[in-house]
Amino acid sequence: MVHRIDPDNNRFKEIVRGKIKQNLKKYISQGELLGKQGDNIVSIPLPQIELPRFRYGQQQAGGVGQGDGEEGSPISAEPGEGGQGAGDQPGEHFLEVEVTLEELAAILGEELELPRIEPRGERTIDSFTDRYTGIHRAGPESLRHFKRTFKEALKRQIMAGLYNPENPVVVPIHDDRRYRSWRLKAVPESSAVILYMMDVSGSMGNEQKEIVRIESFWIDTWLKAQYRQIETRYIIHDAAAKEVDQHTFFHVRESGGTRISSAYQLCREIIEKDYDLDQWNVYPLHFSDGDNWGGEDTALCMKLLKDFLIPASNVFCYGQVKSAYGSGQFIKDLTEAFPDNETLLLSEINNRDEIYRSIKTFLGKGK
Amino acid sequence: MSQTLTPELAEMATEVCGYAKDFGLDFFDVSFELLDYDQLNMVAAYGGFPTRYPHWKFGMQFEELQKTYAYGLSKIYELVINNDPCYAYLMKCNNHVDQKLVMAHVFGHSDFFKCNYWFSKTNRKMMDEIANHGVRIRRYIERYGQQKVEEFLDCCLSLDNLIDYHSPFIARRRAQSEEEKEGELDSANPTRLRAKSYMEAFINPPSYLDVERRRIQEKLDTMEKFPDEPQKDILLFLMENASLERWQRDILSIIREEAYYFAPQGMTKIMNEGWACYWHSKIMTEKACSASEIVDYADHHSSTVAMQAGSLNPYKLGLELFRDIDDRWNKGKFGSDWDECSDAAAKYSWDRKLGLGREKIFEVRKIHNDVTFIEEFLTPKFVEKQQLFTYAYNKQTQEYVIDSRDFQSVKDKLLFSLANFGQPYIYVEDGNFKNRSELYLTHRYDGTPLRMDHARDCLENLYKLWQRPVHLETVVEKRKKVMTYAGAKHEEKIIK
Numbered sequence: 001m002v003h004r005i006d007p008d009n010n011r012f013k014e015i016v017r018g019k020i021k022q023n024l025k026k027y028i029s030q031g032e033l034l035g036k037q038g039d040n041i042v043s044i045p046l047p048q049i050e051l052p053r054f055r056y057g058q059q060q061a062g063g064v065g066q067g068d069g070e071e072g073s074p075i076s077a078e079p080g081e082g083g084q085g086a087g088d089q090p091g092e093h094f095l096e097v098e099v100t101l102e103e104l105a106a107i108l109g110e111e112l113e114l115p116r117i118e119p120r121g122e123r124t125i126d127s128f129t130d131r132y133t134g135i136h137r138a139g140p141e142s143l144r145h146f147k148r149t150f151k152e153a154l155k156r157q158i159m160a161g162l163y164n165p166e167n168p169v170v171v172p173i174h175d176d177r178r179y180r181s182w183r184l185k186a187v188p189e190s191s192a193v194i195l196y197m198m199d200v201s202g203s204m205g206n207e208q209k210e211i212v213r214i215e216s217f218w219i220d221t222w223l224k225a226q227y228r229q230i231e232t233r234y235i236i237h238d239a240a241a242k243e244v245d246q247h248t249f250f251h252v253r254e255s256g257g258t259r260i261s262s263a264y265q266l267c268r269e270i271i272e273k274d275y276d277l278d279q280w281n282v283y284p285l286h287f288s289d290g291d292n293w294g295g296e297d298t299a300l301c302m303k304l305l306k307d308f309l310i311p312a313s314n315v316f317c318y319g320q321v322k323s324a325y326g327s328g329q330f331i332k333d334l335t336e337a338f339p340d341n342e343t344l345l346l347s348e349i350n351n352r353d354e355i356y357r358s359i360k361t362f363l364g365k366g367k
Numbered sequence: 368m369s370q371t372l373t374p375e376l377a378e379m380a381t382e383v384c385g386y387a388k389d390f391g392l393d394f395f396d397v398s399f400e401l402l403d404y405d406q407l408n409m410v411a412a413y414g415g416f417p418t419r420y421p422h423w424k425f426g427m428q429f430e431e432l433q434k435t436y437a438y439g440l441s442k443i444y445e446l447v448i449n450n451d452p453c454y455a456y457l458m459k460c461n462n463h464v465d466q467k468l469v470m471a472h473v474f475g476h477s478d479f480f481k482c483n484y485w486f487s488k489t490n491r492k493m494m495d496e497i498a499n500h501g502v503r504i505r506r507y508i509e510r511y512g513q514q515k516v517e518e519f520l521d522c523c524l525s526l527d528n529l530i531d532y533h534s535p536f537i538a539r540r541r542a543q544s545e546e547e548k549e550g551e552l553d554s555a556n557p558t559r560l561r562a563k564s565y566m567e568a569f570i571n572p573p574s575y576l577d578v579e580r581r582r583i584q585e586k587l588d589t590m591e592k593f594p595d596e597p598q599k600d601i602l603l604f605l606m607e608n609a610s611l612e613r614w615q616r617d618i619l620s621i622i623r624e625e626a627y628y629f630a631p632q633g634m635t636k637i638m639n640e641g642w643a644c645y646w647h648s649k650i651m652t653e654k655a656c657s658a659s660e661i662v663d664y665a666d667h668h669s670s671t672v673a674m675q676a677g678s679l680n681p682y683k684l685g686l687e688l689f690r691d692i693d694d695r696w697n698k699g700k701f702g703s704d705w706d707e708c709s710d711a712a713a714k715y716s717w718d719r720k721l722g723l724g725r726e727k728i729f730e731v732r733k734i735h736n737d738v739t740f741i742e743e744f745l746t747p748k749f750v751e752k753q754q755l756f757t758y759a760y761n762k763q764t765q766e767y768v769i770d771s772r773d774f775q776s777v778k779d780k781l782l783f784s785l786a787n788f789g790q791p792y793i794y795v796e797d798g799n800f801k802n803r804s805e806l807y808l809t810h811r812y813d814g815t816p817l818r819m820d821h822a823r824d825c826l827e828n829l830y831k832l833w834q835r836p837v838h839l840e841t842v843v844e845k846r847k848k849v850m851t852y853a854g855a856k857h858e859e860k861i862i863k
Contacts (some may be wrong), residue, residue, distance in 0.1 A: 004417060006427030014589045015423055024521070046434060049427060050825035051525040054791055056815045062759035062770065064781045066674050066683070074766045075678075075758055207765075 016047045024049055071081065072141040105225035108218060108359075115366030117226045118315075130182045139179025148178035191229035192281035192314075194220065195270065197263045199288035202255040203325035211321050212287045213250050215355050222363055233270055237263035239293070243270065260292050260330065261300040268308050277312055284309060285317045285362070290328035298330065302337045310343050317362045322350040343367075372399050372457075379463070380470055386654040387474040391729065392646065394477035396452040396492075399470070401459045406467065407443055408432040410456055415448040416497040420504035420621070422520055445469040449632065451491035453477040464663040471650040475643030475691070478732075483638075485631040485736045493628055500621045509612045519615055522828045523622040528790050529601035530623060532630050597794035597809065602626070604795045607773070609832050609841075619832075633788055637737045641685015644672060645728070684753070688740065690729060691749050693724035737785045745781070747774040755781075783813075791817055806833045810841035817841055826852040 003009075015021050016028055063287050065075055107294070109116075115250070153172035159161040170178060198212055224230050234249035235241055241262040244252065267284055275282060292298050310316055320331045331346055338344050345365070347358040372380060380399055387394065402410065412429035431777050435441045438663040444461060448454040455473040458467060480486050488795070490496050508516045562570035602623040606616055633640065648668060656664050672683040695701055699719030708714055731740065750772075757780040759770040771777070792811040800807035806829065810817060822839065829837045829852075836853035840862070851858045 003405065003409055005412060005429050006423060008421055008423055008427070009429050010427035012423040012430060021517075046431060048431070049424070051521060052821040052828070053525055053528055054793055054810075054825050055528075055818050055821055056789070056791060057818040062757060062767070062780065063784050064679050064755060064777055065758050065769070066679050066753060066755050067754070068754065069769045070758075071771060074761075074764065074768045086679050277805075294400075 012049070015049060027051060074223070105221045108222055113360075113364075115364070117223075117363075117366055128184045129187050131185045132180050132182045134181045134183070136179050136181040138178070139181060143180045145178045145180050149176050152176040152178060163294070189229055190229070190281055191279065192223060192227040192283060193231045193233065193237065193275050194223060194273075195233045195267050195282070195284040196249065196266060197235045197237065197241075197284065197286040198249065199238070199258055199260070199263075199291075200236045200252055201258040201291070203258075203291055203323050204321070205287050205323060208289060208321040208323050209250060211349055211355060212319070213351060215287075215319065215349070215358060216285070218355070218359050219283075219285065219362065222359075227281065235263050235266055235270075237266075241266040256291040257293050258288070258291055259297050260275045260286075260288065261297050261304060264301055264304040264309060268304060271308075271312060282313045283315065283317070284313055285319065287321055288330060289323040289324070289325065290320045292330050292333075298333050302333070305338070305344070306336075310338070310341065313343060314342055314367045315345050315362065315365060317345045317347070319362070320346070320348045320359055322348070372401060375463075376401070376457075376466060379467055381468040383467060383650060383655055384474065385647065386650045387471065388477070389654075390646065390649065391725070392478040393482055394453065394473055394474055395450070395481050397455050397473055398452045398475050399455050399457055399473075402456050403459045404436055404442070405433065407446065407456055408436060409460055411443055411446050414495065415446055415454070415456075418498035418501045419492075420501045420520075421508070422517070422524075424524065445473060447473050447476040447480075448494070449480040449486060449489060449491075449628075450494050451481075453480060454494065462663065464660040465667055467655055467660070468647050468651055468664060468667055471647035471655065474644045474650075475646035476639060478646075479635070479639050479642050482733050483631070483635060483661045483736075485635055485733050489628050489631060490624075497625070500625070503617060504621065507618065511614065516614075516618070519618055520622075523602075523619050524826060525828050526602065526832075527622050527626045527792050528788070529599075529793060530603075530630070531599040532634060532787055593798050594795060597796050599792070600792050601793065601795050601808070604798065605829075605832050608798050610834055611832065615669045617831075625728050631736075634738070634785075635734045637685040637688075637736060637785075638732065638740050639685070640682045641687075641689050642732050644668075644682050644686040645689045679755075687753055688744055688749070689728050689731075691746070692744055693728050694725035695724075697722055697724035699723075709763075738782060741778065741781055741785065745778050750774050750777050793839075800838060803835070805836040805838065807839065810839060812842040816843055819843070822850065823852070823857050826850060826857070830854060 015024055028047055048313060067075070069075065125177070149172050150170055153170050153176040154163065156173075156176060157170060196216055198209075201275075220232065232246070234244050234246055236244050236249060236252060237258070237260065238256040239259045239262065243266065264287065271277070271282060292301070305316065318331065318334060320328060322328070328348075333349060334344065334346055345362050347361040349355060349358045371377075376399070380397075384397070388730055395400060408429055410417050411432055412425045414425075419425065432443070436443075442458070443459055444465060446456040453473075453476075455470075455477075457469060462471065464856075504516065560570050594604065594607075602619060605611075606619050606623070608800070613620065625763050651664050651668070652661075672686055674680055674683060697720075699721040700714075700717050705714075705717070708717075731744070735743065751774075754772075755777045757770045757776050758767045758770045760766075761768045792813070794809050794811065795806070796809045797807040798804065808829075822841070826837050826839055836851060839850045841848055841850065845858075847862050849862055851860070
């Protein structure tokens with residue numbers, strides 16, 4: 001049905017996509033809807049355009065809340081804009097409902113217009129399932145197709161002149177029987193491994209880790225929706241690399257120097273040891289602030305990438321998170337060493353608003 | 368498209384209406400309509416008025432509502448419009464208990480619209496008026512093109528909070544008409560006598576024009592600054608004094624009128640929702656709910672008034688305050704006897720059996736708005752019982768933390784966030800600044816600085832309307848500053 005609001009809605013979408021009214025571009029914010037996944041709050045991108053207004057700088061403003069807690073303890077939910085009561089929306093009720101992980105993945109895919117991933121050809125294991133596609137004259141009684149059977153019987157009776165419309169009794173005989181038949185169909189089943197690598201040297205602060213956390217959550221969610229079987233491995237590195245569990249990965253804080261090659265070397269060892277490249281789709285993701293110890297180590301990184309990691313991976317993603325201390329050099333080195341490489345995907349993430357764009361860079365190729 | 372109630376629901380509405388009347392509610396007739404979710408979302412996106420003027424911001428709101436509904440995050444149960452008759456849109460797919468509750472809620476709102484003083488000067492035929500606005504703006508779009516009109520709308524909408532919220536019920540001055548503007552002086556074009564071109568030099572000799580020009584300029588120079596008093600209704604000031612084309616002035620007046628229409632709803636959000644919740648719970652629990660419905664009712668009601676961790680729910684606050692007032696006036700917990708009593712035990716079991724609660728809450732809903740409501744009826748006991756606190760931003764940890772549970776600071780913060788909608792106070796100081804018809808605004812600084820990037824962009828929008836340099840006096844980092852925009856770049860100057 002065509003709604004009166006459709007033109008307004010389309011116009012809004014066109015503005016967001018940057019097709020018209022470039023002057024509003026700076027007011028577009030990547031707003032988000034908050035959904036719940038178990039105990040975690042997760043977000044669904046929802047772009048908004050906020051026209052400029054005379055208003056208070058909100059961060060200092062604060063406000064009034066309700067609930068438990070000592071003075072000085074943080075409040076869990078980020079408060080909304082204070083006093084946004086300007087009553088455009090009289091008397092609404094809102095109700096919160098939970099979202100499943102699958103739904104979230106679907107939402108993400110839809111919002112970012114992500115293509116479905118096509119697993120690399122030879123890395124699929126075929127399993128077989130039955131599909132009922134045809135009709136046979138013989139078969140087990142449990143698969144008898146009643147409608148077809150009666151149709152055949154009706155045809156036969158009409159041809160034989162036995163059918164009386166006044167008394168429409170149709171009795172199938174043995175020859176009329178029809179059965180569903182099946183065919184074996186090969187279903188490609190593919191598995192994937194995600195290898196997260198993160199620089200935990202002193203220069204990566206809480207904000208940087210938070211960005212990595214949010215981004216990994218979404219990449220995880222999306223890949224899980226694409227592959228039946230998925231494994232996740234976590235590597236942290238400063239001057240040396242080690243494999244850790246998920247919790248440690250996101251919470252550890254190390255200090256000291258950075259040797260990225262150590263992580264790449266460990267990554268290579270893990271892949272060679274545990275994952276047969278003919279059967280696994282490999283997704284290494286590396287997050288760092290772009291600071292590496294020296295040109296020598298960077299050269300080693302490039303060699304590891306060229307000789308093994310890039311050929312072995314579906315895509316190799318490098319996300320560079322902006323930090324106050326990092327020089328941001330590494331991404332430049334990568335661009336220089338591998339110009340126009342389809343498999344090596346690079347993305348600079350300067351703040352939280354850019355996470356969605358970065359996810360799109362990593363997953364938008366459909367590989 | 369929409370449909371009126373099914374016979375079953377109509378019967379239910381009559382029943383609930385009866386209960387509401389028995390309780391003494393005094394409301395506009397309510398015209399219920401059933402909508403399915405995307406229709407309801409559309410109407411909600413248009414602020415309740417399906418015939419509103421076209422603008423992308425409604426499309427944006429629609430998108431948000433559609434998404435939150437489609438992804439199961441939230442849904443709108445009902446929408447009530449301040450109009451006579453009052454329009455209420457119900458969601459078609461709601462179950463019967465929800466519909467009953469929502470109807471009771473709607474009668475509460477309708478009573479509030481009709482009886483609250485702050486609504487008394489709103490247009491009660493707004494349904495027609497808004498449709499009228501829509502027609503006018505559509506006509507301008509046809510004539511001047513969507514791009515041009517939309518840009519102007521964006522500009523006006525970014526300034527639509529520059530009205531005088533606290534006097535919306537004062538009958539407002541009409542804008543100056545076109546004819547009154549005729550007699551204005553213009554030094555560039557002094558009045559000439561009519562002449563054929565070859566006679567021009569004789570009939571309007573250049574020397575005379577020079578003299579005339581000087582005379583007008585002198586007169587302009589001695590003109591005093593206007594307005595006489597700083598004016599808060601900046602939109603009105605712009606309508607009267609900015610050199611706008613007729614269609615632009617009309618659009619500005621539409622935006623201003625709608626802003627004033629919606630203002631009381633923002634100013635009484637806590638009271639309005641509290642009042643409606645008070646009555647739906649009263650009607651449902653005492654009259655309308657059958658035994659089989661009570662669990663569904665309780666489920667819905669509790670989710671409506673639920674506290675989100677750390678944030679304030681106006682439904683809850685309003686409801687609890689009305690209940691508190693009801694209780695205090697029933698038991699006589701007010702006046703000098705109560706205030707002067709220092710015996711905690713006596714206060715605890717205080718009950719003068721006055722039974723004035725009902726009367727009092729009706730009086731409160733008649734004369735108060737959120738600011739006066741909180742000012743008058745928020746008590747230390749209430750703050751403690753409802754676990755209210757103030758929060759502030761902690762720069763070190765980069766998060767919001769609980770700041771204080773002290774009564775006075777909670778009250779101050781709450782009032783601050785409600786006064787002027789929690790928006791900065793900005794006045795027109797002078798429309799002829801430096802005697803060069805530049806616009807000078809002042810921000811009445813109350814300890815919270817403006818958001819600077821937005822303020823700059825707003826100045827640009829003001830410049831588009833005023834077409835002469837605009838200035839804004841404000842305080843940044845404890846120093847007085849004047850921000851100026853003169854069409855090319857922004858300047859800031861510290862002043863004494």
